[in-house]
Amino acid sequence: MKRVGVIGGGQLAWMMADAAQKLGVELVVQTPSENDPAVSIAKETIFAPVDDAAATGILANKCDIITFENEFVNLQALTDLAQQGVCFRPKLEALAPLLDKYHQRCYLRDLGLPVPRFFALDDVENIKSKIEYLGFPVVLKSRRHGYDGQGTFIIQDFASLEEKLSCESTTQTSNQSLFLLEEFIPFERELAIIAARSVEGEIVTYPVVETQQEQQVCRRVIAPAQITPNQVAEIEAIAHTLLNSLEVVGIFGIELFLGADGKVLVNEIAPRTHNSGHFSLDACETSQFEQHLRAVCGLPLGNPALQCPGAIMVNLLGYENSDSDYQSQRQKIAEIPQAHLHWYGKTESRPGRKLGHVTVLLDNPNRESAIANDIAHSIESIWYPR
Structure with a gap:
């Protein structure tokens, strides 16, 4: 064992x-x-x-x-x-280019993968010229330790940028060198793909999904995303290029933007199991969690295919400071047909904290998007106070 x-x-x-x-x-x-x-x-x-x-x-x-x-x-x-x-596993050399978001951007760019324009914010004198190149709004990101929307800010003007830099630097006892500045992408939608690579170099990819964010926190995931076969192929090729270049063993989550012009840009890489793959627990033959363990243990990779026409995953986020277990709301959500609720057993709730998720399996592939949004609304109307 x-x-x-x-x-x-x-x-x-x-x-x-x-x-x-x-x-x-x-x-x-x-x-x-x-x-x-x-x-x-x-x-x-x-x-x-x-x-x-x-x-x-x-x-x-x-x-x-x-x-x-x-x-x-x-x-x-x-x-x-x-x-x-x-x-x-993954080996440390595979993590090294990814943990700092500026280094991650540079690595992706140097691989020839499509990314937003970006700068390291390490030269105060040249901030204005960089802003002139990118134009407002811009996205300010912490280079390390940002997750679930923390450390990511959409900035509308130069005064707001100076204020945010001053505030963040004081809070973190840090300086501008810990921030990344990149262009704001007016995307049509956000996408993600989960990909796994084995010890032998075999790669499998899960269906491309649409992720819906609010305040930079994932609220919903719809599988599969309603995009063209060419876009799916492009995203799968990005995953293969990245995992092979890093010689990854294990699961990676890759977040992407789909522009109004149909172009795909890589947003961020998570070198681990990822929120955008939670639907796989109930909707796929092999979940992302089993796949990751298979990969790191040197076992054959499993089949990542959907076992149903589609699925929607909805995160159950904290909306108050509380120690409640929300049993009544959970029971109502669990009664939704084909719903699978996963409660993480956290003892404290606070605004924005991920307390659980629910995946609902979908039967009709032709009306997935409309049905998924209706189901998400039903779940959220039960979960969040009116």
Whole structure:
């Protein structure tokens, strides 16, 4: 029986539980809090921050392989462990160009993949000339540790940019060098693809999905996205190029923009299982979580195909500070036909926090989009207070 160490104990690690049991894999988790979701399913837990390399050394002694639930790690410190023979999958060299969003943009550009125009915000004197090149609005991003909309700001004018930089720098005791400035893309819709690569270099891709964001936080995912076969082929080719270039072992999530002109641009890369692939738990033959464990354990990859015409996944986000388990709302949502509700067991709710998700399987491929939006509205009318 293989033992897989997982750095991070949130819901992404928690959702590996069923797949681990199916594959005969034991999970050992490194996470800071006994209240983190994956603690309840782990064979053993190392209670420590995810960037604590000394704790990861202890984790390594208990496992055959170490993988990642999030990317908030100390890569330099982990390199010492890798040099001592600790097996990380994906390997640290695959993570290195991706953890800093400016370095990620440069890597994608140098691979010839389509990305928005961008700059590192490391030269205060030249900010105005960069703004003149990009034009307002612009997108300001933290280069590290941004997720679920945190660290991403749409800026409408120069005064707002100066104010935001001053505020963020004071808050983070940092400076402009920790920010990325890029052009705002007036996209028609946002898309994503989950792709996996095996130890032998085999790649499988899940259906391209449409993601619907509000305030830079994913609210809904519709599978499959209603786009052209050529656009699907282009996105699959992007995934193959990226995973092969990095020699990835495991699952990656790739977020994209589809412009009004039909052009595809890469937005961001997540080197792990991803929110845009949660639908696969209920709608696909092999979930993204099983696929990731298959890849990192050196097992044959599974079939990623949909087992139904389509699906919609709706995130259940916190909207208040509370310790409620929202049992009444959850029960009503679970009664929706073909609904599959996943509750992460978090003990605290706060605005924007992902508390769970629900996937509803769809029967009619010709009316997916309209039906999906109606279902999403029904779920959200139950979940969010009027």
